[in-house]
Amino acid sequence: MKAAIFYTGKFGSTKKYAYWINERTNFPVFDLKKERPDPSDYDLLILGSSIISMRPTIKKWLKAHWPAIKNKPVLLFTVSGTEPGHPDLQKWVLNSLSAEILDRVHYVPLRGRLRLEELPWWLRSMMKFAARVEKDPDVKKRMSEGFDYMDKTGVEPILDWIDDTIEKEHLEVGEPQLAW
Numbered sequence: 001m002k003a004a005i006f007y008t009g010k011f012g013s014t015k016k017y018a019y020w021i022n023e024r025t026n027f028p029v030f031d032l033k034k035e036r037p038d039p040s041d042y043d044l045l046i047l048g049s050s051i052i053s054m055r056p057t058i059k060k061w062l063k064a065h066w067p068a069i070k071n072k073p074v075l076l077f078t079v080s081g082t083e084p085g086h087p088d089l090q091k092w093v094l095n096s097l098s099a100e101i102l103d104r105v106h107y108v109p110l111r112g113r114l115r116l117e118e119l120p121w122w123l124r125s126m127m128k129f130a131a132r133v134e135k136d137p138d139v140k141k142r143m144s145e146g147f148d149y150m151d152k153t154g155v156e157p158i159l160d161w162i163d164d165t166i167e168k169e170h171l172e173v174g175e176p177q178l179a180w
């Protein structure tokens with residue numbers, strides 16, 4: 001069985017979750033902004049995506065490669081400021097990905113991190129402005145102060161799904177794969 005982790009992120013938190021999964025599985029990790037792996041080479045796929053401006057950053061890649069992976073076991077995790085289960089998050093994901101994709105992938109929402117001091121000045125200014133006009137006090141606070149919800153235990157449900165899927169699909173676990 002060949003499995004891999006594919007991710008898109010901007011500021012490092014989706015990458016961090018991808019490598020936490022890699023630490024426990026040895027599945028290779030691909031940064032889709034830098035590499036063009038062929039997803040049809042893999043039997044099981046873990047996709048990671050940050051949520052930026054109400055959209056999963058993996059949207060374009062996932063739509064383009066969906067025909068090649070739609071019959072394989074696929075897990076999608078998103079990394080956002082908004083908490084898992086929040087209706088806004090569900091709405092953004094549903095609006096960006098088709099109902100067919102959401103029906104087939106196993107979806108795990110996770111929370112990330114925002115360090116305002118790491119943003120380029122222009123984005124920090126935009127964030128400040130957006131925070132000023134934001135009505136929801138929780139969102140306003142996150143935008144104006146940043147946040148850190150990174151949690152290594154967040155990957156546990158993903159690891160459980162991987163174990164269950166390997167067993168259910170009778171996938172052969174071969175030699176550990178090199179992680180690069």
Ligand SMILES: Cc1cc2nc3c(=O)[nH]c(=O)nc-3n(C[C@H](O)[C@H](O)[C@H](O)COP(=O)(O)O)c2cc1C
Pocket residue numbers: 008009010011012013014015050051052053054055079080081082111112113114123
């Ligand atoms: C420009 C920008 C826009 C963002 N937009 C959203 C958003 O619409 N909804 C949300 O829940 N989080 C939003 N976030 C928070 C990110 O989802 C969060 O910081 C996540 O951890 C980023 O992942 P990354 O570090 O892999 O890029 C935004 C962050 C930035 C910097």
